[in-house]
Amino acid sequence: MSPPLVRELVEYDVARQHGPIFIPQHMHHFCQMDLILGGRMVLLSPQERIVLKRGDGLLIPPLCRHGFEIAEHVHHAGFKFQLHPRYTALPGGRPRVVRMSNQILALARTIRRGPNPARPLAIHEILSLVTLCLVHLLQESSGPTPAPQAADYPELWNLLGEVIASPHAGWTVRQLAQRCSLSEGHFTKLFIRTFNQTPRQFLLESRIRDAADRLNRDGQSIKSIAHASGYATVHSFTRAFKRALGIAPAAYVKSQGRM
Numbered sequence: 001m002s003p004p005l006v007r008e009l010v011e012y013d014v015a016r017q018h019g020p021i022f023i024p025q026h027m028h029h030f031c032q033m034d035l036i037l038g039g040r041m042v043l044l045s046p047q048e049r050i051v052l053k054r055g056d057g058l059l060i061p062p063l064c065r066h067g068f069e070i071a072e073h074v075h076h077a078g079f080k081f082q083l084h085p086r087y088t089a090l091p092g093g094r095p096r097v098v099r100m101s102n103q104i105l106a107l108a109r110t111i112r113r114g115p116n117p118a119r120p121l122a123i124h125e126i127l128s129l130v131t132l133c134l135v136h137l138l139q140e141s142s143g144p145t146p147a148p149q150a151a152d153y154p155e156l157w158n159l160l161g162e163v164i165a166s167p168h169a170g171w172t173v174r175q176l177a178q179r180c181s182l183s184e185g186h187f188t189k190l191f192i193r194t195f196n197q198t199p200r201q202f203l204l205e206s207r208i209r210d211a212a213d214r215l216n217r218d219g220q221s222i223k224s225i226a227h228a229s230g231y232a233t234v235h236s237f238t239r240a241f242k243r244a245l246g247i248a249p250a251a252y253v254k255s256q257g258r259m
Helices: 102-113 123-140 155-165 173-179 184-195 199-217 222-228 234-245 249-257
Strands: 006-017 021-026 031-044 049-053 056-060 066-070 074-083 096-099
Touching: 021 234, 031 102, 031 123, 049 056, 056 123, 074 123, 096 123, 102 123, 155 173, 155 199, 173 184, 173 199, 184 199, 199 222, 199 234, 199 249, 222 234, 222 249, 234 249
Parallel strands: none
Antiparallel strands: 006 074, 021 066, 031 049, 031 056, 031 066, 031 074, 056 096
């Protein structure tokens, strides 16, 4: 039997946002797919700026730096999931955008509305929709996703997944380089060439992204999360948060609350 197309679904979300709002560039260790059901948003990456409008489908591969700019009302369905390696593009590739079929867009709306819009979605509904979207997107995409030079170091992908899963484990650049059997200097050059940031920036951003997720998910105060993240004061945490994500923690919480 063939392995499943979608191995794990991490999150499903429908957002309605009145802008403007800016989601700074970041990356994660899973695939992300968005369906634009209404309105417009802009995808930002180190290589390009793409306007996404109603009917567009977007696939972001693992470890691909991206952000969003939302300047008007937008309605989108977002999926975060892991693929079996036989189906996924190499991590660090570029985003793919295609026009989705009207049938898929209608299915996304129907599933979300249902008899009770507030009900949690059944796993079979989510997996059916994400699989249909993914198959359509991959069929319509033209050409392979360009692979980064770091694709010659597959152990790097697993390592960065460990960092993202445990961002407060006291990682150092030397440890990361040693795990990849590279010198610290060679590893740093490879990392910058692939991800357009230094390993130290990645380690800081991983800790801050984890803090941002907890702010959005757990309902804890900024002060408690600052201390849990290893910062002595809210001021030092706020400064690091804004330097990494381009927005202060309080403003981030407010923006997420509107979604």
